[in-house]
Amino acid sequence: MSFWKRFARNIGALVGLAILVLVGLMAVLAPVLFPFSPWEMRGIPFMGPGEAGFLLGSDSLGRDVAAGIAHGALVSFLVGGVSTVAALALGVTLGAVAGYGGGWIDDAIMRFTEFFQTIPSFVLAVVLVAIFTPSITSIVVAIAVVSWPPVTRVVRAEFLSLRSREFVQAAEVLGRGPIAIMFTEILPNALSPIIVLASLMVATAILLESSLSFLGLGDPNLMSWGFMIGSGRSVIRIAWWMSVFPGVAIFLTVLALNLVGEGLNDALNPRLARRRGTLPA
Amino acid sequence: MTDAMRPIARRTLLAGAAASPVLMTLAEARAQGVAPRRGGVLSTIITPEPPILILGVNNQGPTLIVGSKIYQGLLTVTPQLDPAPMLAKSWTRSDDGLVYTFTLEQGVKWHDGRDFTSEDVVFSLMKFHMEVNPRARAILQRIDKAETPDAHTVRFTLKAPFEPFLLIFDVTGCAIVPKHVYDGTDYRNNPANATPIGTGPFRMAEWQRGNFIRLVRNEQYWKQGQPYLDGITYRIVPDSQSRGLALQTGQVQMTSSNDIEPFDVPRFQQQANLQVAQNGWELFAPLSWIEINNRLDNLKDARFRRAMAHAIDRNFIAQRLWFGVGKPATSPIASSTRFHDPSVQMPGFNPREATALLDAMGLRPNAQGIRASIKMMQIPYGEVWNRLSEYLRQALRQVGIEVTLESTDVAGWVRRLAAWEFETTINFVYQWGDPTLGVERTYVTSNIQKVAFTNTAGYSNPEVDRLFEAARNAVSADDRRRLFSDVQKRLVEDVPLVWLMELVFPTIHDRRLRNVITSGTGVHAPYDDVFFAS
Numbered sequence: 019m020s021f022w023k024r025f026a027r028n029i030g031a032l033v034g035l036a037i038l039v040l041v042g043l044m045a046v047l048a049p050v051l052f053p054f055s056p057w058e059m060r061g062i063p064f065m066g067p068g069e070a071g072f073l074l075g076s077d078s079l080g081r082d083v084a085a086g087i088a089h090g091a092l093v094s095f096l097v098g099g100v101s102t103v104a105a106l107a108l109g110v111t112l113g114a115v116a117g118y119g120g121g122w123i124d125d126a127i128m129r130f131t132e133f134f135q136t137i138p139s140f141v142l143a144v145v146l147v148a149i150f151t152p153s154i155t156s157i158v159v160a161i162a163v164v165s166w167p168p169v170t171r172v173v174r175a176e177f178l179s180l181r182s183r184e185f186v187q188a189a190e191v192l193g194r195g196p197i198a199i200m201f202t203e204i205l206p207n208a209l210s211p212i213i214v215l216a217s218l219m220v221a222t223a224i225l226l227e228s229s230l231s232f233l234g235l236g237d238p239n240l241m242s243w244g245f246m247i248g249s250g251r252s253v254i255r256i257a258w259w260m261s262v263f264p265g266v267a268i269f270l271t272v273l274a275l276n277l278v279g280e281g282l283n284d285a286l287n288p289r290l291a292r293r294r295g296t297l298p299a
Numbered sequence: 300m301t302d303a304m305r306p307i308a309r310r311t312l313l314a315g316a317a318a319s320p321v322l323m324t325l326a327e328a329r330a331q332g333v334a335p336r337r338g339g340v341l342s343t344i345i346t347p348e349p350p351i352l353i354l355g356v357n358n359q360g361p362t363l364i365v366g367s368k369i370y371q372g373l374l375t376v377t378p379q380l381d382p383a384p385m386l387a388k389s390w391t392r393s394d395d396g397l398v399y400t401f402t403l404e405q406g407v408k409w410h411d412g413r414d415f416t417s418e419d420v421v422f423s424l425m426k427f428h429m430e431v432n433p434r435a436r437a438i439l440q441r442i443d444k445a446e447t448p449d450a451h452t453v454r455f456t457l458k459a460p461f462e463p464f465l466l467i468f469d470v471t472g473c474a475i476v477p478k479h480v481y482d483g484t485d486y487r488n489n490p491a492n493a494t495p496i497g498t499g500p501f502r503m504a505e506w507q508r509g510n511f512i513r514l515v516r517n518e519q520y521w522k523q524g525q526p527y528l529d530g531i532t533y534r535i536v537p538d539s540q541s542r543g544l545a546l547q548t549g550q551v552q553m554t555s556s557n558d559i560e561p562f563d564v565p566r567f568q569q570q571a572n573l574q575v576a577q578n579g580w581e582l583f584a585p586l587s588w589i590e591i592n593n594r595l596d597n598l599k600d601a602r603f604r605r606a607m608a609h610a611i612d613r614n615f616i617a618q619r620l621w622f623g624v625g626k627p628a629t630s631p632i633a634s635s636t637r638f639h640d641p642s643v644q645m646p647g648f649n650p651r652e653a654t655a656l657l658d659a660m661g662l663r664p665n666a667q668g669i670r671a672s673i674k675m676m677q678i679p680y681g682e683v684w685n686r687l688s689e690y691l692r693q694a695l696r697q698v699g700i701e702v703t704l705e706s707t708d709v710a711g712w713v714r715r716l717a718a719w720e721f722e723t724t725i726n727f728v729y730q731w732g733d734p735t736l737g738v739e740r741t742y743v744t745s746n747i748q749k750v751a752f753t754n755t756a757g758y759s760n761p762e763v764d765r766l767f768e769a770a771r772n773a774v775s776a777d778d779r780r781r782l783f784s785d786v787q788k789r790l791v792e793d794v795p796l797v798w799l800m801e802l803v804f805p806t807i808h809d810r811r812l813r814n815v816i817t818s819g820t821g822v823h824a825p826y827d828d829v830f831f832a833s
Contacts, residue, residue, distance in 0.1 A: 057693055063619055078562065079619060079690060152706045234685070238677060238704035252539070252682055253562050 024285040031281020037274035041267075045091035052085035056241040064257050075259035077250065083259060086241050087267050093242045094271065097158055097227040098220040104162035106216060109169025114200045116170065117177025128174070131167045139164035143226055147235045154237045157230060161223045172215055176208035210286035214279055221275035228268050243268050333813060335527050339831040341812065343553040344542055345533040348509065352495045354474035355423075355432045356487055360556055363471050365533055367823040368514055369410075370474035370497035373401055373420065373453075374465060376819040378581050380637050380732045382465040383818065385825075386415070386475055386498065387453075396460030396774045403451040407521040409477050410496045417447035422478035424455075431486050438467045438736075460774040463637075463733035469582065471823050472731075500526035500827035509535055520827065527830035539563075546573070546807060552831075553808040553815065555822040561621045561683050567807050576806045577624060579821020584633035584737075587727035589675075589691065589797040593757045595722060597671050602656045604794040608646040609653035610698040611691065613799055620686050624805050628798035631790045632738055635801070636730050637776075638783040645791045645798055653698040662699070670699035676715060676724040677706050687799075688725060717751040727802060728752055732819070734783050739767045742786075742795060758795035 025031055044051070054060070058081065065076040067083075074084040116127035134142075146160035180186060181204060189203050228244030230236055236245045243264040250260025349362040354370050373387040382390075387401040407415040425445050428435040441464070444456040457464065467473055475498065480491045495503055498521070501514035515530040534551060536542045543563050545551045547570065559567065568575050589607065597603045613627035632639045646652070662670040673695075677688045692702040702723075707715065715721050730737035740746050744759040763786060770782035806822055808815050814828045815821075 055693075055696075057689060059690070059693055079686060148708065151711075234706070238685070238688070238706045249682065249686070252560060255566070256562070 021285050025281050028281040028284050030277045031284070034274040034277025034281065037270055038278060041091055041271050041274070042095070044088050045095055048085075048088035048092060052082065052088050054085065056086040056089040057081060058085075064253075066257075067259050067263075074263045075257065077246075077257065077260045078253055083246070083263055086246050087243065087264055090241045090243045090246065090264065091267070091271075093154075093240050094224045094227065094268075097154070097161065097242075098223040101158045101161035101165065101223045101227075102216055102219045104158065105166040105219060106169055106212070108162065109166035110173050110205070110212065112166070113170040113173025114177055114205065117174040118181055118196065118200050118204065120178075120181075124174070127170070131170045134164075135167045140226065140229065143230065144233070144235065147230055152230075152235045152237055154240060157227060157235075157237065160230075161226050164226070165219055165222060169212070169215060169219075172211050173208060176211060177204055180204045180207055210282075213286065214283045217275055217279035217282055221272045221279070224268065224275075225272055333832045335813075335828070335830045336833055337524075337527050337830070338529055339527075340530045340532060341528050341553060341826075341829065341831075342532045342534060342551045343555070344536055344545065344551050344558045345512065346536070346542065346556065346558050348535045349512075351492055352503065352506075352512075353476070353486075353492050354470065355428050355435070355476065356492065358432060358434065358471075364555065364822055365512055365514075366474065366495070366497075367470045367499070367820075368501040368531060368826055369495050369499045369503060370470055370476065371499050371825055372468050372470035372472065372474055373403075374468040375824065376466065376469055376582050376732065378578060378819045380466070380581055380635075380819050382468070385468075385470070386420075387468075390465075396462065397457050399455045399457070399464065401453045401455075403453065404521055405451055407498050408519050409479075409498060410502045410517060411477075411480075412519070413477065413479055414450075415475075415477075415498050416450040417453045418450075419478045420453045420475055421445045421447055422482055423475045424473055427476050427481060427486060428473050432473070434731075435467055435473050438464065439473075459772065461771075462773065462776055462779055463735055466582075466732045466736060469820060469823075470825075471582070471820055500825050501528075501531055504530070511535060522827055526825075526827040528826065531826065543567075549809070552812055553806065553822075555806045556804045559805065559807055560681075561624050564624050564805055564807075565622050572810055573807055574810050576808070576816050576821075577803045579806055579816035579818070580803055581635040581819035582732045583820075584636045584730040584732070585727050585802040586628055586631070586633045586730060587725065587799045587802055588628070589799065590716070590721070590724045590726040590756055591796055592719060592722055592755075593759075593795055594719070597660075597662075598673065598722065600660060601793050602660050603662075603671070604797065605646050606653040606656040606698060607695060607700065608794050608797045609649045609656070610700070611694050611797060611799070612648040614648070616687065616690065616799055620683055620690065621800065621802075625800050625803040628801050630787045631742070631796075631798060632734050632783065632787055633730050633801045636732055636734070636737075638734055638780050640784040640787045643784065643787040643791050646794065650698050657699060664699045668699055669701045672701040672703065674703045674705055674722040676712065676721045677704055678725040679707055679709050679712050684725060691725075713751045716755055717749055719749065719755060719757065725799075726752075726796075727800075734786070735767070735771045735779075739771065742790060743767050756795055758793070760789065760793060760795075763789050763793075 059079045060082055061070050061072065061076055061080045063076055063078050063080040065072050067075045072082055077083055112127050116124045143160040143164045146163060147156050150156040186199060186203055189199050227242065231242045231244030232248040234248060236242055246264035247261045250257065254261055345361050345365055347361060349357065349359065349365055351357050352362060352366050352369060354362065354366040371386050373385060374382045375385045377383050386404055386407065388404050390399060390401045392399050403417060409415055424439055429439055441457050441459065441461050442455050443458045446454045448454060477496050480496055481489060500517050500520045502517050504515040505513040512533040513530065516526055516528065520526060536545060539560050542554060542558050546554050546567065564575060567573050591598050591604055593599050617623065617625060617627045630640065630643045630645055657670050664670050675688055675691065678684045688704055692704060695702050716724060741754055742758055742763055743754060744764050746754045747757055766782050766786045770779045773779045773782060806816060811832050813830055813832050818824045
């Protein structure tokens with residue numbers, strides 16, 4: 019059974035994928051749909067949804083909420099994507115070395131990982147962003163720094179179980195170097211849990227970025243969903259739409275990413291799915 | 300306006316009588332059908348919680364508001380910023396402007412029962428404030444001799460005439476403290492600091508940290524039958540939404556200062572039982588501006604700064620960001636302070652003029668329409684200030700100036716401002732009723748220091764320096780007015796900073812509460828005449 023067919027059996031995953039595609043299209047088409055800066059004050063402040071030409075209303079300075087959401091989607095995906103890639107690079111490398119190397123290398127890397135896991139991740143992110151002054155770079159770095167430890171643990175576990183398999187021993191007998199074995203023999207076989215984890219990490223990263231922006235630690239030059247909720251919070255009695263619509267956008271995107279992650283898990287790990295009853299035995 | 304420009308010299312004989320009509324007298328109150336009524340406790344809010352209540356040792360806003368009910372000054376100021384009597388019932392000034400003689404109220408007692416005398420006044424000014432209070436010290440150093448001819452007379456002889464001298468005697472400048480408690484002790488760490496002892500209408504009864512400060516009526520207060528209230532309770536509510544709710548439901552009958560965010564003010568303006576007052580900040584007159592580092596390329600060119608001023612719609616800022624609380628600035632001297640010249644107008648909103656100026660400088664737009672790029676450090680004082688920098692970025696972008704915002708925390712902002720490590724930022728300072736006291740410091744060359752709230756912009760113009768100095772030393776108010784008009788003209792020409800708003804902090808109170816704002820210091824009055832009408 020092909021990967022796609024297995025994925026498609028999970029209705030939730032399909033719905034999630036559809037939402038993701040829509041949000042992605044919105045992000046890409048934002049400059050076409052709203053060919054102006056989302057910061058531009060285009061009309062009367064505090065207009066409700068549908069009034070005065072504002073699809074989703076206007077904010078306290080007369081900025082278009084719909085334009086903000088569309089332009090903010092790109093920022094969310096950018097932050098989610100880049101920070102996940104950075105966290106994966108760090109997490110996979112450390113996990114691979116720990117799992118394949120074993121012994122004191124494994125011990126050292128795992129103590130280091132646990133050290134990071136004991137610090138509450140959001141607090142650490144807040145501290146990092148506050149120290150390095152809020153900008154898109156410092157936010158991406160902070161999110162990457164707090165999200166790599168789980169990757170390391172998962173990758174290490176996979177490597178531990180795979181490194182004693184026959185195909186690894188065969189490669190060793192053929193005289194291949196450890197780095198080549200790690201990345202060309204073991205890693206491809208450990209990819210499925212990493213992919214599932216990555217999809218969930220993107221969701222977490224978007225939430226983290228929104229939380230930071232909500233607290234005023236976002237990049238002041240980039241419109242983001244968290245910033246929109248944060249700035250709308252104080253006027254929620256006057257203009258509920260300023261915080262509700264960006265909130266819905268975050269909710270849908272994170273939900274979609276989780277559904278897709280679930281679907282990927284089912285598709286890439288059929289045994290697990292069958293045990294859960296999602297797939298026929 | 301004419302009242303504000305009346306020279307002090309004309310009332311040298313009996314200023315007390317001239318200024319008293321500002322405070323509603325008993326007879327006047329009865330004539331209006333609202334006789335003062337004894338009783339009732341005023342619940343209000345103080346944000347943030349003051350660290351200590353000893354005025355002089357701490358001079359932050361919340362300390363001044365609560366402390367001014369416990370302590371009193373020799374004088375206070377009217378809304379027109381003329382001196383009015385407090386502990387001194389009258390005063391005279393010699394014709395050469397050097398000798399000031401104050402006659403004190405009789406029968407005034409400290410909260411611990413001891414008599415208040417002229418010794419307390421001289422101690423407070425010459426020793427206490429001279430040591431702990433930098434702003435007062437700058438003025439008190441001009442005193443050559445302080446004498447006490449008798450227990451109820453104080454005479455100060457100045458080294459040189461200083462026309463705004465009387466403005467420092469308000470409780471927010473120099474509160475009178477008891478000599479018998481503080482003389483010969485370490486003022487900052489005196490154990491008595493936990494229980495402030497003043498002459499004011501209210502005594503401290505209880506202070507639960509993080510919860511409330513409870514003041515009760517001073518039964519021995521020197522004004523017969525006053526105060527009318529049984530007490531004042533200052534609640535400490537850190538969250539602005541909860542403060543709004545407390546006011547809305549009537550749990551507190553008054554809020555002041557920053558208690559209520561500007562965007563909530565329109566809501567309370569519509570609530571029938573509440574009154575929103577915008578006066579009572581005349582002495583402080585905070586003025587906000589774009590602070591511009593005059594040392595940097597482009598920014599050091601007056602044409603560029605003028606273009607910035609032309610690009611910004613200050614009416615929009617006042618209406619949309621501050622919801623009509625406060626008003627657009629027109630010159631470096633706020634309109635409520637003495638010597639504001641209404642004929643001087645800073646460059647108005649005119650984007651076309653702005654682009655013409657930039658063209659003249661040779662700054663042509665590139666493909667994206669950008670002529671120049673500057674950075675703006677956001678002032679971390681809360682949301683409305685963030686909205687302001689977002690507005691400024693868009694407004695300046697309209698004329699081709701690209702603005703990149705930088706965010707910081709409070710400590711970082713003050714540090715970078717003091718170290719001149721900024722291109723532009725937003726700033727606001729109190730003007731203290733007189734340009735010599737609160738405006739000069741921002742523009743004179745001698746005050747270019749690596750200290751926050753000095754001339755951190757690095758603006759320097761010998762003519763402006765000369766005018767400020769002449770105005771500081773001039774004896775007559777008329778001379779000073781002429782000099783300050785000149786200064787305003789020159790500053791408006793040079794636009795060293797782009798002035799934005801004359802800020803006002805709304806005082807919102809229950810309509811039954813009367814006499815809430817009667818002076819130029821508003822909620823910093825002693826409140827001995829405040830009462831609940833039935």
